[in-house]
Amino acid sequence: MEKADRMAHQDDSISLLKQKGLNPTPHRVMVLGILGNSPSPLSPQEIFATLQRFHPMNRVTLYRILEVLVAHGLVERIQSGDKAYRYGLNAQSPHAEHPHFYCSHCGGIQCVHAEGIHVQVEDIQKTFPGLIQKMEIRLDGICKNCLRNHKQKKTGNA
Amino acid sequence: MEKADRMAHQDDSISLLKQKGLNPTPHRVMVLGILGNSPSPLSPQEIFATLQRFHPMNRVTLYRILEVLVAHGLVERIQSGDKAYRYGLNAQSPHAEHPHFYCSHCGGIQCVHAEGIHVQVEDIQKTFPGLIQKMEIRLDGICKNCLRNHKQKKTGNA
DNA sequence: ACCTTTATGCAATTCAGTTGCATTATGGTG
DNA sequence: CACCATAATGCAACTGAATTGCATAAAGGT
Structure with missing residues (x-):
């Protein structure tokens, strides 16, 4: 740099x-x-x-x-x-709510920018007795890299 | 019991x-x-x-x-x-995906059963290179009880 | 410069969770 | 029943992240 x-x-x-x-x-x-x-x-x-x-x-x-x-x-x-x-x-800028992806293999985290994710916290708040201050969406799985590295080794059950 | x-x-x-x-x-x-x-x-x-x-x-x-x-x-x-x-x-039964609410005051956790939460993991999966195995939605805030206790302190009601 | 406040460092502690190994059931076989 | 193998539990010690208490250093104001 x-x-x-x-x-x-x-x-x-x-x-x-x-x-x-x-x-x-x-x-x-x-x-x-x-x-x-x-x-x-x-x-x-x-x-x-x-x-x-x-x-x-x-x-x-x-x-x-x-x-x-x-x-x-x-x-x-x-x-x-x-x-x-x-x-x-x-x-x-107003922090766009986006999910985070967590790779259970390497422990890495990625931000996921996806349309189609529109959780209306306001709707939940209408019926929920507590005060909602924040929402977090987390996706768990295997990331692209680990998926690739893992494909050959992967044999049988875990 | x-x-x-x-x-x-x-x-x-x-x-x-x-x-x-x-x-x-x-x-x-x-x-x-x-x-x-x-x-x-x-x-x-x-x-x-x-x-x-x-x-x-x-x-x-x-x-x-x-x-x-x-x-x-x-x-x-x-x-x-x-x-x-x-x-x-x-x-x-097939585990309905539902958010969990976490109270940052007492540390308690509650399951939130709310309509209006429809996150299409499939849609994300279409464009996301990794393998998504699970989704977790977590709401953070103050639960009903802590909210009440907090108000009491502020207003002095018993 | 002097003093107060803030920021940083260091050592020790906490706390959740894990690991290694000993001990106690449990189950099967002769 | 005796015997062994395996599974389940207990105990102690360890790890690693995070925190706390206190000492020291830096910054700011008068």
């Missing part, structure tokens, strides 16, 4: 943080930058590993930064399908 | 286990019975606590039994919204 691009991304992160009244510390900028550069949500471990390469930081600090970013709406947190959260940038 | 009911449930559990070729051990029958009596999915901790009252067993044994039950399709495992799984009986 060109240096100018990185700088631009950094500026983006900085202004995002400032918009939310958050101190744009180097650590926060880095975390936000990593999330912004990723096409899919990342686990804290993945973020942590990426950080180690250029900008090592304490695990706890990462958790706390993610916590702050989520609390201020800069980052979305979704169920991963195993036992951990994944983090990704919140779209600035 | 009447003794006859309990016995009937026990018989149910036993025959379910036998149907799947599983040894209907007392522990397994107990776990299945607890799940069958619960209107909503339970965490291993909740199941464990219930077991302690009449039928104490080792944590590990519970985990292993749940594992076996899930593997044989007797029990469904869903994401809880915090970090743990919840377990519930699989409906014998």
Whole structure:
């Protein structure tokens, strides 16, 4: 990646943080930058590993930064399908509700952009006594890559 | 609950286990019975606590039994919204896809039976390169009870 | 510079879940 | 019945993610 691009991304992160009244510390900028550069949500471990390469930081600090970013709406947190959260940038535009696909083989997560998914939360809310704040649709299965790699080996039952 | 009911449930559990070729051990029958009596999915901790009252067993044994039950399709495992799984009986009839509601305040889970939820997995599958095996819709929010308790605090009503 | 607040680091802890291995049923065969 | 094989359970120790408490460093305001 060109240096100018990185700088631009950094500026983006900085202004995002400032918009939310958050101190744009180097650590926060880095975390936000990593999330912004990723096409899919990342686990804290993945973020942590990426950080180690250029900008090592304490695990706890990462958790706390993610916590702050989520609390201020800069980052979305979704169920991963195993036992951990994944983090990704919140779209600035009204966040289009889309399913996430979780590969039970490699543990990877993908965003699924599909028409035909129109769940009317409002309709549910009409009859549901609690307060619905968020909806998450998760698809479980085997991703394209694992499917391909698996086809030859796959023999017999599991 | 009447003794006859309990016995009937026990018989149910036993025959379910036998149907799947599983040894209907007392522990397994107990776990299945607890799940069958619960209107909503339970965490291993909740199941464990219930077991302690009449039928104490080792944590590990519970985990292993749940594992076996899930593997044989007797029990469904869903994401809880915090970090743990919840377990519930699989409906014998073709399991109607329904959302689960997760209360971020008390951590409770409820099944939501709502019309107006018609996600066409088949439509997604047409354009999605991976293999979709399962879909989960999770609603997050505040449940009726927590909502009420929360209002009471705010308004001072008792 | 001084002090307060904020951000980060480090060590220790929690908690769910898992693994390895010993022990106890259970079932089948001679 | 004795004997062995297997399945089921228990116990202890371990893992890995996440959290907490407290110490230290950095940033901001007067």
